[in-house]
Amino acid sequence: MTRLFGTDGVRGLANGLLDAQLALKLSQAAAVVLGHRQVPDGTRPRAVVARDPRISGEFISAAVCAGLASAGVDVYDAGVLPTPAAAYLVADLGADFGVMISASHNPAPDNGIKFFARGGQKLPDEVEDQIEALLQAEPHRPTGAGVGHIQRFADAEDRYIVHLLTTLPHRLDGLTVVLDCANGAASGCSPQVFKDAGAEVVVIGADPDGININDGVGSTHLEKLQAAVVENGADFGIAHDGDADRCLAVDHEGTVVDGDQIMAILGLALKDAGKLRDNVLVATVMSNLGLKLALRDAGVTIRETAVGDRYVLEEMRAGGYSLGGEQSGHVIFSDYATTGDGVLTGLQLAAQVARTGRTLKDLASVMTRLPQVLINVRGVDKARVTADDGVAAAVAAAEAELGETGRVLLRPSGTEPVVRVMVEAADEATAQAIAERLAGVVQSQLALETA
Numbered sequence: 001m002t003r004l005f006g007t008d009g010v011r012g013l014a015n016g017l018l019d020a021q022l023a024l025k026l027s028q029a030a031a032v033v034l035g036h037r038q039v040p041d042g043t044r045p046r047a048v049v050a051r052d053p054r055i056s057g058e059f060i061s062a063a064v065c066a067g068l069a070s071a072g073v074d075v076y077d078a079g080v081l082p083t084p085a086a087a088y089l090v091a092d093l094g095a096d097f098g099v100m101i102s103a104s105h106n107p108a109p110d111n112g113i114k115f116f117a118r119g120g121q122k123l124p125d126e127v128e129d130q131i132e133a134l135l136q137a138e139p140h141r142p143t144g145a146g147v148g149h150i151q152r153f154a155d156a157e158d159r160y161i162v163h164l165l166t167t168l169p170h171r172l173d174g175l176t177v178v179l180d181c182a183n184g185a186a187s188g189c190s191p192q193v194f195k196d197a198g199a200e201v202v203v204i205g206a207d208p209d210g211i212n213i214n215d216g217v218g219s220t221h222l223e224k225l226q227a228a229v230v231e232n233g234a235d236f237g238i239a240h241d242g243d244a245d246r247c248l249a250v251d252h253e254g255t256v257v258d259g260d261q262i263m264a265i266l267g268l269a270l271k272d273a274g275k276l277r278d279n280v281l282v283a284t285v286m287s288n289l290g291l292k293l294a295l296r297d298a299g300v301t302i303r304e305t306a307v308g309d310r311y312v313l314e315e316m317r318a319g320g321y322s323l324g325g326e327q328s329g330h331v332i333f334s335d336y337a338t339t340g341d342g343v344l345t346g347l348q349l350a351a352q353v354a355r356t357g358r359t360l361k362d363l364a365s366v367m368t369r370l371p372q373v374l375i376n377v378r379g380v381d382k383a384r385v386t387a388d389d390g391v392a393a394a395v396a397a398a399e400a401e402l403g404e405t406g407r408v409l410l411r412p413s414g415t416e417p418v419v420r421v422m423v424e425a426a427d428e429a430t431a432q433a434i435a436e437r438l439a440g441v442v443q444s445q446l447a448l449e450t451a
Helices: 020-036 056-070 083-093 125-136 156-166 189-196 223-232 259-272 289-297 309-319 342-356 360-364 389-405 428-446
Strands: 010-013 046-051 074-080 097-101 110-117 150-152 176-180 200-204 236-239 248-251 280-284 301-305 323-325 331-333 372-378 407-412 418-424
Touching: 020 046, 020 056, 020 097, 020 110, 020 125, 046 056, 046 083, 056 074, 056 097, 056 110, 056 150, 074 083, 074 156, 083 097, 083 110, 083 156, 083 342, 110 125, 156 189, 156 342, 176 189, 176 223, 189 200, 189 342, 200 223, 223 236, 223 248, 236 342, 248 259, 248 360, 259 280, 259 289, 259 323, 259 331, 259 342, 259 360, 280 289, 280 309, 289 301, 301 309, 309 323, 309 331, 331 342, 342 360, 372 428, 389 407, 389 418, 389 428, 407 428, 418 428
Parallel strands: 046 074, 046 097, 074 150, 176 200, 176 236, 280 301, 280 323
Antiparallel strands: 010 110, 097 110, 236 248, 323 331, 372 418, 407 418
16 A cells, blocks of 8 residues: 655645545644544644645645644644744744645645644654555544634744744845745745845745746745846845755855755854754765765765655764755754744845855855756666666766766655666766666666567
8 A cells, every 4th residue: 555645744746635524634643643642631732824825725734724623632723834944933833743835846736734843843654654554544533622723823924034034144235036836835934034034035936926936936946036136136045845845045146056066155154153063964876976076175074875854854963963965955953943934044145144244145155066967767667776686786886987076876766666867977968877877777777578
């Protein structure tokens, strides 16, 4: 049986896989696992519920709130807010758990439900499995005074904005920043917090209508932000995704500054301030080798994890590290947040520009991105990729050819029937040639038999 929970909650087509009935059942099961099992008898658990502005979030949120209240949970409905805001508010309110309704950077027809435990922490697999196991059980149904209240969390956004402003090491006076809010959850709070921090703000992608989230704007579509930065003569631009847990940037010339470069800038800033715990940055195996080389030269060690912000978080918690993230722009500051926070990341990046008086382009030059070629090989046996002698020999030969100027990564996809072949090298032509050669070996060695 296929597991319902994926790498980041339950996600799928709204009114397809994810309908009101499933939302109701999931919330009733979560009420038991995250609520009643965690509080003293006779105490009503409390939960924060938030969503991004996609239209399906309205009925899914109604179903979630109804399911929680019917199972004896007091619900604080925070309305439209970023995912990291929901996580923060669970901790700030002292709630027992939280629910975020969002499909992040996916298009509007999709939606998702993710849960946060007490303190705003993401759930481990075993807790998600407990929730899933209860879906077929008779739900907890108190009566009379045992059912929960549903109330509007009226100052939720204000609390989050105040929290963000308290993290600033330097005000942003004198900076002009373009913000692309992806017509998503940050459309209200991100422009407000940058203005409160002193920046002159130009805003695009901040007119959500329920169906235009991530549509040609945001961190997956940077062209409009690049044009707006140049057109307005801005110092730089910041792009969020639909639920604002990501941040990518654009310098004053319109050049993209990705998550690896952002981590390089902020990692070195934290090290200089004595706040980079153990001088360690946590990143995934997909981060560019240029990040590792730049930080190594500065005395910073990178601890690598599997792809996915949940694995970055696990490693950060295990080692007590203060900074980690992904090339895609999920950046986690454990001193201030329990998950990736695109608004927080944008503020910290802007503060570094303001503090140093240097351009974002200059700050990003600390790291040289090596050309990276990724080829997805289909029709092969993913399970054999790490055990095949022929593939291993081809990888070893490629690594010997590249030496310290590049690297090879072969990875079975966790979500698709493909093997990903990634090669980094000192130049694009070398990376492309080696990647194509290895993809050919994977195809010939691991090809699935067809009838």
